[in-house]
Amino acid sequence: MKIAICQINPTMGDFPGNKDKILSFYREAVEKGADLIVFPEMVITGYPPQDLLLERDFVQKNVEILEDISNQVTVPAVLGCIRKEKSALYNSGAVCANGAVVYTYDKILLPTYDIFDEDRYFTPGKTQGVFELELNGKRRKIGIQICEDLWDHDYECKVTNLQKREGAEVIINISASPYHDGQLQERTTLIEEKVRENGIPLLYCNLVGAQDELIFDGGSLAYDGDGTLIGQGKFFEEDILIVDLDASKSQEITHIPREEMMYNALCLGVRDYFRKTGHADAVIGLSGGIDSALVACIAADALGAEHVHGISLPSKFSSDHSVEDARTLSENLGIHYQKISIEDTVTVYETVLEPLFGGKERNAAEENIQARIRGNILMALSNKFGWLVLSTGNKTELALGYCTLYGDMSGGLCVISDVSKTDVYALSRWVNQSAGCDRIPESSLTKPPSAELAPDQVDPFDYEVVSPLVDAIIEKRESPADLVANGADITIVNDLYHRIRINEYKRRQAAPGLRVSSKAFGTGRRIPIVNHFNGKINN
Incomplete structure (x- = not known):
């Protein structure tokens, strides 16, 4: 089973441009023989949309673009989008096949810390996101999760474990995880821990590109069920990573020197x-x-x-x-x-x-x-x-x-x-x-x-x-x-x-700045200007 991980660089709100880019990478992945093609979190809109999510036309355009893309999909694809149901919005992954959206998964764990503010906009999902798809002539149970669903240490709900219990044969995490110094080590440690715990392959598709202060580094990862790395995407550039779960060879993680990263x-x-x-x-x-x-x-x-x-x-x-x-x-x-x-x-x-x-x-x-x-x-x-x-x-x-x-x-x-x-x-x-x-x-x-x-x-x-x-x-x-x-x-x-x-x-009053540490000045650090707490200690 060949899975294509497409880490691409969308532009916030450029729906026609994002659609063209998604379809271009999709077609290239099909030509390379992929049985399933995966795109990052909220790839249709760009991430994070912030208060654009409160604009009705913005959400509706995302729905229309998803429909346009799904109409052209033959080989199954997974892509991040916004789903609306009545007054609720969901950070979702759409599974497209045979010219239609056949499944949707709604992100369960919504990060609301540092630069993340998803609980302000989204409703958490309730279902575990395990779907059956026919891939290369065989029915497979695929677990779909979105970014924070993997980072579950501080949550009672353990999405990966639940998906394993639901019979998932492989986990696919679509993500928009921004770079900061040391982030690669944190990601690999977490993914390796999850694979060892559950014994099933895990593929991690990350966004690449910059949005205002945030920089997304790509560096998508693929591990087999034994916890062996079998694929790694390029850093800071678009890439298609083709992984054959039945025939991929092990490889060493690519570590780039800190200053170069x-x-x-x-x-x-x-x-x-x-x-x-x-x-x-x-x-x-x-x-x-x-x-x-x-x-x-x-x-x-x-x-x-x-x-x-x-x-x-x-x-x-x-x-x-x-x-x-x-x-x-x-x-x-x-x-x-x-x-x-x-x-x-x-x-x-x-x-x-x-x-x-x-x-x-x-x-x-x-x-x-x-x-x-x-x-x-x-x-x-x-x-x-x-x-x-x-x-x-x-x-x-x-x-x-x-x-x-x-x-x-x-x-x-x-x-x-x-x-x-x-x-x-x-x-x-x-x-x-x-x-x-x-x-x-x-x-x-x-x-x-x-x-x-x-x-x-x-x-x-x-x-x-x-x-x-x-x-x-x-x-x-x-x-x-x-x-x-x-x-x-x-x-x-x-x-x-x-x-x-x-x-x-x-x-x-400063110009916006690029975030490269775990805590930058900007949207992820909110300190009042009027502040009489001095924190000093006496000699």
């Missing part, structure tokens, strides 16, 4: 964000530092160097080496480069504001004027030429509020907002190592990080200490007491926790 995820996130929003060119403010250098590399690899515009915006505080590093980076990447001095503009601002400031000592107000002028220039270029501004703040800086609203935070997408400062350096070193040359100038990697908004300024943090602590607070939800108990300095911990708390208002 994260970098490729970010490239796909940028590429799809541009393609799906109708943009072609990016503009980036190049400071000569490591953050903007990494963002420029990602943009060049995602969009093509000819579609990336690097703008150096020096002030009187910018060092010669920073301007030179920005120029060298642009040459190394082959991107368009331009230098625009902001000195005269800063002088005009300061002249206008001087009588209003009343002789008060210079502070962050004057420093941030520079950042905001840069942001205004980048946005003007965006408006004039249709380029999308990529902001370059990293997760550690955004957490601590070390960024300027309407300045360096300006942009249409924040590429590395979920990448810690520690990982910015790790990814940048990987970029150079994988290229066999210094795409990113070595001096950008080795010089002390600085915003260069004042004389002899350097960032006020030891990132080797601070960055892991910030990750522990955000991603692992560790309290100050936990961190201090594990040896962290109490003064540093209290300061970090305070900064994270008081800067929520900034993050609410």
Whole structure:
């Protein structure tokens, strides 16, 4: 029995385009001799539709497209869709055969945590989803489940076990499971555990592509009943994985180095964000530092160097080496480069504001004027030429509020907002190592990080200490007491926790960012702006 796992990249709400893509992959799978063809969760609509599910026409169009596709199906196919019954919506898998929808399965376990909010929209299914299909001349009992149905550790209902009891000979999980660092290990461990427990093959078909902040990595998996891996889809690209349950050979799981996985995820996130929003060119403010250098590399690899515009915006505080590093980076990447001095503009601002400031000592107000002028220039270029501004703040800086609203935070997408400062350096070193040359100038990697908004300024943090602590607070939800108990300095911990708390208002106004960790700023982290819980511990 040959099963085709089609991990494809739909576009949210592009019903005609998604239909054409599904049918194209379907026909190719038929030509390759598949007996059953499987597509990911909610492949007709894209995932997650969020409040589009409250739009009656959106749901109805999904129904019409499913009917159009099923009319053209001969070899049985499974594809994710929305099912409506009276006032209830279901996250469903449709089984199509002989020109019609012959079965539907409604997802039982609805995730409502982090970036998932399915309980807001969907009604949980009640039946176990085991169906009989004639495949290659033989009647087979197939268990269909959808994404979270597999991740049942925190639920009383164990969908896979129930399907085994109902006589399923093979389990097919259609999924829209977004990438985050370490996710592949979590998936393989879970699937191997389920196969060992139930002793039947399990095929996992995952979505690929990016939707707003989420990046779906594909990497579909197939295991036989002995728990042996017999197939693995490509990462971060569309693929058809053909698995013969009667004749497939075992293979080793493909593990890609952590930095390469994260970098490729970010490239796909940028590429799809541009393609799906109708943009072609990016503009980036190049400071000569490591953050903007990494963002420029990602943009060049995602969009093509000819579609990336690097703008150096020096002030009187910018060092010669920073301007030179920005120029060298642009040459190394082959991107368009331009230098625009902001000195005269800063002088005009300061002249206008001087009588209003009343002789008060210079502070962050004057420093941030520079950042905001840069942001205004980048946005003007965006408006004039249709380029999308990529902001370059990293997760550690955004957490601590070390960024300027309407300045360096300006942009249409924040590429590395979920990448810690520690990982910015790790990814940048990987970029150079994988290229066999210094795409990113070595001096950008080795010089002390600085915003260069004042004389002899350097960032006020030891990132080797601070960055892991910030990750522990955000991603692992560790309290100050936990961190201090594990040896962290109490003064540093209290300061970090305070900064994270008081800067929520900034993050609410930030450009959307690409999620690559288990807990990113965005839809998966909901913290009130007005918040008097400080969490500090006393000395």
